[in-house]
Amino acid sequence: xxxxxxxxxxxxxxxxxxxxxxxxxxxxxxxxxxxxxxxxxxxxxxxxxxxxxxxxxxxxxxxxxxxxxxxxxxxxxxxxxxxxxxxxxxxxxxxxxxxxxxxxxxxxxxxxxxxxxxxxxxxxxxxxxxxxxxxxxxxxxxxxxxxxxxxxxxxxxxxxxxxxxxxxxxxxxxxxxxxxxxxxxxxxxxxxxxxxxxxxxxxxxxxxxxxxxxxxxxxxxxxxxxxxxxxxxxxxxxxxxxxxxxxxxxxxxxxxxxxxxxxxxxxxxxxxxxxxxxxxxxxxxxxxxxxxxxxxxxxxxxxxxxxxxxxxxxxxxxxxxxxxxxxxxxxxxxxxxxxxxxxxxxxxxxxxxxxxxxxxxxxxxxxxxxxxxxxxxxxxxxxxxxxxxxxxxxxxxxxxxxxxxxxxxxxxxxxxxxxxxxxxxxxxxxxxxxxxxxxxxxxxxxxxxxxxxxxxxxxxxxxxxxxxxxxxxxxxxxxxxxxxxxxxxxxxxxxxxxxxxxxxxxxxxxxxxxxxxxxxxxxxxxxxxxxxxxxxxxxxxxxxxxx
Numbered sequence: 001x002x003x004x005x006x007x008x009x010x011x012x013x014x015x016x017x018x019x020x021x022x023x024x025x026x027x028x029x030x031x032x033x034x035x036x037x038x039x040x041x042x043x044x045x046x047x048x049x050x051x052x053x054x055x056x057x058x059x060x061x062x063x064x065x066x067x068x069x070x071x072x073x074x075x076x077x078x079x080x081x082x083x084x085x086x087x088x089x090x091x092x093x094x095x096x097x098x099x100x101x102x103x104x105x106x107x108x109x110x111x112x113x114x115x116x117x118x119x120x121x122x123x124x125x126x127x128x129x130x131x132x133x134x135x136x137x138x139x140x141x142x143x144x145x146x147x148x149x150x151x152x153x154x155x156x157x158x159x160x161x162x163x164x165x166x167x168x169x170x171x172x173x174x175x176x177x178x179x180x181x182x183x184x185x186x187x188x189x190x191x192x193x194x195x196x197x198x199x200x201x202x203x204x205x206x207x208x209x210x211x212x213x214x215x216x217x218x219x220x221x222x223x224x225x226x227x228x229x230x231x232x233x234x235x236x237x238x239x240x241x242x243x244x245x246x247x248x249x250x251x252x253x254x255x256x257x258x259x260x261x262x263x264x265x266x267x268x269x270x271x272x273x274x275x276x277x278x279x280x281x282x283x284x285x286x287x288x289x290x291x292x293x294x295x296x297x298x299x300x301x302x303x304x305x306x307x308x309x310x311x312x313x314x315x316x317x318x319x320x321x322x323x324x325x326x327x328x329x330x331x332x333x334x335x336x337x338x339x340x341x342x343x344x345x346x347x348x349x350x351x352x353x354x355x356x357x358x359x360x361x362x363x364x365x366x367x368x369x370x371x372x373x374x375x376x377x378x379x380x381x382x383x384x385x386x387x388x389x390x391x392x393x394x395x396x397x398x399x400x401x402x403x404x405x406x407x408x409x410x411x412x413x414x415x416x417x418x419x420x421x422x423x424x425x426x427x428x429x430x431x432x433x434x435x436x437x438x439x440x441x442x443x444x445x446x447x448x449x450x451x452x453x454x455x456x457x458x459x460x461x462x463x464x465x466x467x468x469x470x471x472x473x474x475x476x477x478x479x480x481x482x483x484x485x486x487x488x489x490x491x492x493x494x495x496x497x498x499x500x501x502x503x504x505x506x507x508x509x510x511x512x513x514x515x516x517x518x519x520x521x522x523x524x525x526x527x528x529x530x531x532x533x534x535x536x537x538x539x540x541x542x543x544x545x546x547x
Contacts, residue, residue, distance in 0.1 A: 072174050077118045078111075080175040083164040085114060085352060091157060093277035094328045097377030097427060108329060113353045121179035128185045136181060141173040142240055144181045149243035153257065153302035157278070158245055161303060169240035180306045184263055263307040265298045270320030274331050278303070281331050281351060283310060286320035293318035293338050299351055314356040316347030323373030325380050327403060332380050334359060334401070335368050342367035342387045348403055363408040365399035372425035374432045376452060378402065381432050383411060383450070386421040394419035394439050400452055415457040417448040424474035426481055428502060433481050435460060435500070436469050443468040443489040449502055461505040466498030473525030475532045479503070482532050484510060486521045493519040493539045517547040 072080075086105055094102035129135040152158040165171045271285030271294070283297030295318035297310040322336025322343070334346030344367040346359035371385025383398030396419040398411040423437025423444070435447030445468035447460040472486025484497030495517055497510035510516075517523075523537025523546070535546030 070170055072171065074118065077122075077175060078115050080165055080171055081118050082111075082114050084161060084176065085109065087157070087160050087164050088278045089352070090160075091278040092328065093275070093326065095326065095375060095377060097375060097429065098328050099377055102328070109352050117179075117354075121182050124182040124186050125178060128182055132185075136178065136185065138173070138240065140181060141177045144177040145169070145173055145240070146243045148177065148180075148304045148306070149245045151260065151305040152245060153259070153305055155245045157303035162242070162245070167242060169242040172242070173240050176304070180304060180308075183308060187263060259300060259302075260305045260307065263298070263309070264300075265294075265296065265307070265309075268294055268320075271297070272322060272324035272333060274324055274326040276326060276331075276351060279351060281310065281349070283324070283331070283333060283349070284319050284322055284336065293320055295319070310349060310351075311354045311356060314347075314358065316356065316358065317343060317345055319343055321369040322346075323371055323382055325373050325375040327375060327380075330403065332359065332373075332401070332403065334373065334380070334382055335365075335371055335385070337369045342369055344368070346401075357406075359401060359403075360406045360408060363399070363410065365397060365408070365410070366395070368395055370421035371395070371398075372423060372434070374425045374427040376400075376427055376432070378404070379452065381411065381425075381427075381450070381452065383425060383432070383434060384417075384420050384423055384437065394421050396420070411450065411452075412455045412457060415448070415459070416450075417446055417457070417459070418444070420444055422470040423447075424472070424483070426474055426476040428476060428481075431502065433460065433476075433500070433502065435474065435481065435483060436472060436486075438470050443470050443487065443491070445469075445489065460500060460502075461507060464498075464507040464509065466507060466509065467494070467496060469494065471521040472497075473523055473532075473534055475525055475527040477527055477532075482510065482527075484525065484532070484534060485517075485519070485523050485537065493521045495519040515547065517545065518543070 082105075089105045089108070092102075125136055148158060161176060162172055165175060265282060266287065268285030268287045271282050273280060273282045278301070280300045280302075281297060282300070283294075285294050286292060287294070295315050296312060298307045299310060300307050316333055317338055319333075319336035319338050322333050324331060324333050329352075330348045330350050332346060332348050334344075336343055344364050345361065348357045348359060349355070350357075365382060366387055368382075368385035368387030371382055371387075373380055373382045379400045379402050381398060381400050383396075385395050386393070387395055396416045397413060400409045400411060401407070402409075417434050418439055420434075420437035420439050423434055426433045428449075430453075431449040431451050433447060433449050437444055445465050446462070448457045449460060450457050466483055468489040469483070469486035472483055474481060474483045479501065481500040481502070482497060483500070485495060486493070488494040488496065496512065499508045499510060500506070501508075517534060518539065520537030520539050520543055523534050523543070525532055525534040533546060535543075537543050
């Protein structure tokens with residue numbers, strides 16, 4: 001008990017010392033500054049790990065009494081934006097393959113980058129005001145807050161976001177609802193319903209936005225931009241009510257709820273998608289018509305049920321049938337096709353800063369599509385596919401890309417599996433397993449295990465091996481690779497499969513009981529931690545079931 005009181009006293013002392021240091025120099029910019037604190041236990045640098053649990057003090061701005069000024073300064077907005085980023089970062093997936101614990105947010109994003117996010121949504125708010133002759137209203141922000149609360153697909157995360165903003169409806173309206181609403185209204189006002197149509201906003205029209213809301217010189221928090229009233233909605237008459245976070249009554253187990261289509265990307269196929277732990281990022285793809293290939297995408301946030309377009313500044317070339325991996329910090333895309341041209345370029349997208357960095361072209365593998373990619377924790381390994389000329393022959397080459405050094409290293413070809421495409425690749429923690437696919441003549445039941453540490457290949461066993469196939473699913477359980485479905489080497493869709501154990505290089509067939517899904521190809525599959533779930537696909541027609 002005495003230890004707890006002592007910790008409490010130390011925490012209070014730190015808070016007051018921090019408060020005095022900050023407010024002493026910032027009172028001219030910050031209208032309202034009191035803080036309350038919360039002691040959160042069991043949060044580690046890596047929240048997915050049970051190790052390293054620690055206690056720390058979290059500072060959140062308190063809601064101001066009604067009698068005090070309620071203007072939110074730039075410094076306030078930046079502080080609140082950082083609190084929002086902390087919540088999202090806490091939920092970000094740090095792949096178990098990555099060495100070391102998940103870093104703190106400060107090691108990933110700078111103060112200036114957070115300021116730039118605030119500047120961007122204020123620019124868009126000003127653009128809305130300029131184009132329609134009136135600022136975003138308080139009633140519009142209240143409606144947006146209520147929409148989020150009523151349609152959230154992750155109510156627990158939205159609750160954390162509200163709490164991080166002090167459960168203050170004004171702060172939530174201005175710092176959580178405003179960025180989403182400004183994005184939507186800019187697109188709506190421009191008569192552009194999709195990220196693709198308004199892609200010039202981040203490109204050719206960026207200067208217009210900057211002129212509409214000029215950036216303050218130097219640190220945003222220390223400047224005074226023009227038209228302050230435009231981004232403080234309906235001041236001083238706007239009033240807000242904190243909405244109750246609710247879940248639709250039909251949102252129960254084993255049911256579907258639609259994602260919003262507001263600001264959603266246009267329809268496409270051949271795109272890639274990754275789940276970051278807090279957002280789904282989709283990018284690229286193909287659609288008949290103009291443009292045929294996309295270099296656009298969007299981030300879907302289930303907590304607020306909202307889409308935000310990915311930047312097109314320095315974006316990778318438009319493509320489809322490319323590969324994608326999630327590193328814990330960035331989405332890396334590489335290869336694929338642009339119309340009839342194969343690509344060996346790529347890009348790294350950071351969803352926190354909404355920025356792209358091109359992947360190196362030095363020692364890069366030759367252009368290809370229908371290849372695979374695996375993330376090892378430090379490198380992306382791409383292998384196989386179709387490429388190398390107009391006839392697009394199959395390949396048994398690949399490369400290892402290290403994003404830290406922005407460098408490529410070729411994979412060994414000695415003892416590598418035969419060239420193929422439409423195969424699968426899985427990372428076991430030490431090896432990448434390649435299996436199945438087509439060599440343009442046959443559907444293959446062969447494969448190989450690649451070890452990047454010694455740059456060597458070992459073939460996968462053939463005893464009791466599953467029939468060769470393409471367009472199938474493969475998952476890694478932690479001990480075995482399970483392959484299932486697809487079109488097998490008899491050129492028929494199948495519901496057969498096999499479990500491959502790399503420890504003893506052995507195969508065991510999967511069950512074919514009456515409960516097994518019907519034969520199908522091009523289905524999807526995931527590993528839950530205890531089961532493989534497969535869904536969809538096609539045979540004589542598409543399926544909307546699974547097993």
